[in-house]
Amino acid sequence: MSSYFELLLRFDPNGLRDAAKSWRGLSSSVREADIRHRSQVNGPLRHMKWSGKDAEYAFSTLERTEQILEIVRVESAAVALALDTVADRMYQAQTNLRNAVHRAEEWGLSIASDGTVNLPVQSYADQHDADGQADRKALVTLRGEAQERVNKALTDAREASDKGDLALSRLDADILTRPRVFGAAAETARDVRDVEKDLGLTSPYIPENTDPQKSADWWKSLTPEQQAGYLALHPDQVGQLDGLPSTVRDEANRLVLEQQLDELKSGDARGSGLTFEEYNKREGALRELKERLDQQDGESAEKQLFLLGLDAKGDGKAIVALGNPDTADHTAVMVPGTGTTLASMPGQITRVTALQDSAIDAGHGNKNVSVISWLGYDAPEIPPESLGVMGTGRANDGAEAMRRFTTGTRVAQGDHHSHLTVIGHSYGTTAVGAAAAGGQGLGADDIVAIASPGMTVTEAEKLHIDPSHFWVGAADDDNIRKVAGLTLGDDPMFEGFGGNNIQIDTSGHSGYWDENSQSLANQGRIIAGQPPNTVPKEAEVDPNVAPGI
Template sequence: MTAIQRPTQMPDCTYTDSGRSVVSGVRACATVISDVADTMHANSAPDGIEGEPAEVAQHAMTSTAGQVDAASAAMITGLTALDAYCDRMDELKSTWHDLENMKGALDISVISLESRKNNPEPSDTTLDSDIRAHNSKVSTYDTDVSDWVRHVTEAEDRVIAALGRADTVSEAEGLVGLVPHVPTLLQELESLGKDPLAINAWWLALSAAEREALKVSDPSRIGNTDGIPIVDRDDANRAHLSALLNTLKQQKDDGEALSDEQQELYDSAQAVYKGLDKADGELDAEGNPVPAFLMVYDPYAADGDGYGAIAFGNPETADHVSVNVPGLGSKLSGIDGVAGNAWEVRENAERQGQGSVASIAWLGYDAPDFGKSVNGVIDGLGVTGEGKAAAGARNLSDFVDGLRAARHGEEPHMTVIGHSYGSTTVAKAAGNDGGLDVDDIVLVGSPGAGDENPRASDLRGHVYVGAAGDDFVSRLGSNEDLSLGVDPTSDDFGATRFKVDTPGDFAFDDWDTNIDLHTSYFDKDSTSLNNVGRVVAGRGDDVDPEGHREGGNAGWWAKETAEDGWRATKAGYEKAEDGVKWWLKNRFGIG
C-alpha cells in the first residue's frame, strides 16, 4: 500500500498593508523635497542684489539646490523600489492565501484516506489510486510553497539592493542624472490635451520610475488628470494632501498663526481625511476591506473652496458605479459629509443588488456657497442661475469619461446622483448640450433640471426623481424664466418618481425642520436611500413608486404663505387677548 504524504507546513506571511502606508509617507516627504528643490532653482539670487553678494547667494542657492536634487533622486529611486516591492508582495500574499486553502483541503484528504486505510472495506478498491492522486497534489503543493518562499526572498533582496544603491550622499548625487526628466514628461502630457483615452495609454507606457517621478514632482497635476489610473491618482493626491497638512501643522506647532486662507486649507485637509476614514475597517460583501481612493484633490480651486473626490470601492473594477454630486453650500472643507452620503449609497446598493459597488463623492465644481464676504454672498447667489451648473456639468462629463478611459474591462452599470443644485448640474451634463452618457440619473431635492431640459427624455439615461412633499428647494422648479427649469417631479417632466421620507412639515418659522426636509435623502435605512440604492444596484424597476406632482408649485407656495400669515395673525390675536386680560385684572381686578 502506498504511503500517505502530508503537506508541508505553510510559513507565515508577515507582510501587511502597513507597507503601503510607509510608501505613502515616503512619497509625501519626497514631494516636500521636490518642492524645495523647485524653489531653490527658481530663486537662485535674491532680487536687487548685485555684484559679489549676488555671486555668493547664487553659489549658495545653486549648491543647496544640487544637494536637494540628490536627495530627491534618492527618494524617487527608493520609492520606485518600495512600490514595486509592495506590488509584488500583494501578489504573493494572495498566493499565500490560496496555498493556505490548498493545505486545508489536503489535511482533510489525509484524515479521510487514513481512516479508509485503517478501516479497510472489501468494496473499497480505489484506495491506492486515491492515495497516489493525493500524493501528486501534495507534491505540487510542496513545490508551490518552495517557490513562494523563493519569490518572497527575491522580492526582499531586490528592494534591499535598490535602497542600498541610494543610501549615501555620493550615491544619491550619482543618481541625479539617471532619474526621469520630469519637464519632458509633463510636456508630453500637455500635448495630449484632455483626451482621457490618450492620457491613459501614455501613462501605461511609462516606466515605473517615470510614473513615480511625476507623482512626486507634480502630484496635483497627476492626481487630478482624468484618464490616469485611480491607484496612481490616489498616490499623488495623498502625497499632496499629507505634505500640505504636515507643513501647516508644523507652522502651528512653531507658534505661527495661520492666515484665513491657510486655516481653510487646514480645515479642508482634515475634512478629506475624515472622508477617507469612512471606509476604515469596513468590509465588503465578500469580507474584503473596502478601499478608499482620493481621486481629486485641489484645495486651491474655486477661489479656495476647493475640489475633491473620494471613491469607496474601485470604480475601475466594480460592477456598479455611482457618482454623487452635492449642491448649494458644498466645498472641500465639508467633503466628509458628502463622503458620508456616498458611503451610505455604496452600503445600501451592495445589500440590494448583486455584484461589487463603487460610490464616489464628487465635488469637482464650484458649487454656490454663501461666504462671509461680499464675494461670498455673490457666490451664493449663483444658486439662482445656471452658470455654475453649466461649468460643473462640463467637469462632471470629463470626470466620468476619465473613469471609463481608465477601465480596461466590461463597462459597469453607472448611475449619477445629483442633490439640490447638484441635480441641476447633473441634468445639464446629461442633457442634449452636455456630454454625460450613463445608464441612470437620480435627481433628489431638485430645484430644476435646467431650462433646456423640459422633459426627462431630454436627458441621456433613465431618470429617477425623489422629493419630499414639503422640501422647499424642490418646490422652486417652474416654467418661469427666473427658475432653474421645470420641477422634475411634475407629470410634464415624466421621470420615474420614487417615495421618500417626510421628516416634518414646512414652516417659515422652523428652518431646522425645513433643512431636514431637504437633506435627509441619504439617511441610513431611509425610504429614499433604499430607493436610490436599488437604482445604483441596477434594480430601478423595483423602486417604490410615487405619483407625480400636479398643478405646479405656485399653489404650494401660496398655501404655505397663507398658512404662515394665519399663524402670525392668530399669534397676534392671542397676544392681544393676553394683554387685555392683564389690563382688566390689574386695572379693575377682573379675571
C-alpha cells in the first residue's frame, strides 16, 4: 500500500480541477434552466390567471421544480469551490514536498518511501576524524530541517483532504428524490457558509456598497465563471451593490427572496427574534412580492420586473424596476412616503405601472421606459412613531443610499445615458429633497414632488437641479396641504420656492395615479421628457395681513 509520501508525490491536481469544472458547468446549466422555467413556463401560466385546484397543484409543483433547480445550482457551485480549494492546497503541499526532496538530495540525504529522511552511511575514517565529525553534526541538523519540511507538506496535504471531506459531507445529493421539505433552500444557503468555514476560507472580497463605479469595475474584472460563483454563493451581498447590471442584481435578489421565504415557510423561527405575528407578516409580504414577480415573468420585455434590492428586516425594504433601467431611454425613480413597507410593494408596482404606461403614451410609444419603486429607506409609520413623520430624520438617514442608487443607475447604463426623473410622493418628497440637497445631488434631469409636506430646503435651487426642471403638485383637498411648510422645509407649492406647479385634477392623497387623469398624464410627460400642463405658482399669504384687507 502506497504511503502518503508516495501518494502526494504522484498527486495530479487536474483530476480535481476537471471535476470542479464539471460541477461549475452543472451549476451554470441549472441556472439557465431555472431562468427559462420562470420566463417560459411558470411566468406565462401565472400571467394567464389560471386558477382552481388543478392550478394550485400545478403551481406548487412548478415552485418545487424551481426550488430544486436553485438548490442544485447553489450546491454544485459549492462543490466546485471545495474541489478547487482542495486541488490548490494539495498542489501547493506537493510543490513544497518536491522542493524538500530536491533540497535533501542536494544536501546528500536520502528519503525513504514512507517519507523518512536518512543520513548517508558514514565511513570509518570520518567516524574518527574531527572534521568528519563536524560535517556529520551539520548534516544531522540539515536532516532535521529536511524532515520538518517533508512532515509539514504531508500534514498540509492531509489537512486539505480532511477539510475538503468535511465540507463536501455537508452537501446533500438527495434533493431530487426526497419529498418536499420547507427550509431546504435556506438550509443550502447555510451549508454554503459552513463549507467556506470548513475549508478555512476567509470571506471573499466583495466591495462595500459605497462607490458604484468601484463595484462595477470589480464585477467587470471577474471571469464569467467567477461571476456565476459569486451569484450562487453570495447573492445577498451581490444583490445590494449599486452600479452592477440590473439583470445581475435581479438574479441575486430573487435567490435571496427564495431562500428567505423558504426559511420562513418552514416555520422555524428559532433565533429570528420575531413574534408569531411579525413572523407571519414577513412571510406574507415576501410571498406577495414573489407572486407579483412570478406573474410578470411571462410579460414582454418592457413589463419585466427587476428586483434590485431586498431587506426583510423590520418593516422591510425593496427596490423593484418595471422595465430594465440599464437600457431604457427614460428612467424614473419613484420614492413612496409614510406608511410604505415591504408589504406595500405590490401596490407600489401598480403605481409604477401606471406611470410607465403614461410615459409611453406621452412619448407615443417610440421610447423604452423604466420606472423604479425605490423603498430603500425606512419610511415613517402610520400612525407616526416617535413623530418620525414630523422630522427629517428618516429622510436624512436614507439620503446617501438614494444618491448612491441614482449614481449606480447611471454607472450601470454606461455610455447609454437615460433621461432620469426622480419622483417623490408625500414624505418621499422629503427623502428626495434631503438626498438631492446633499453631496452632488441625485444627478436627475427632472425632479417631481407630489403632495409634498416639505423637502428640507427653502428653494428649488438647493436641490442641485435647474429650477425649470423641478415640478410640484398637490390636490386641493389633500390633507398634506395643512402641514406643508411647517416642519419639513418650505412648502414647494409657493412662489418663493421656485420651479413649476403642474396641473392636478385628482382628489385626496392617493389619487395622483388615477387612470385618464391629468395628474397621471403630467407625470408621464415629465418622465418622457415632454412639457407637462402647468398652473401658476401659489402666492404666499402674509400672516400679518388679515384676510380681505
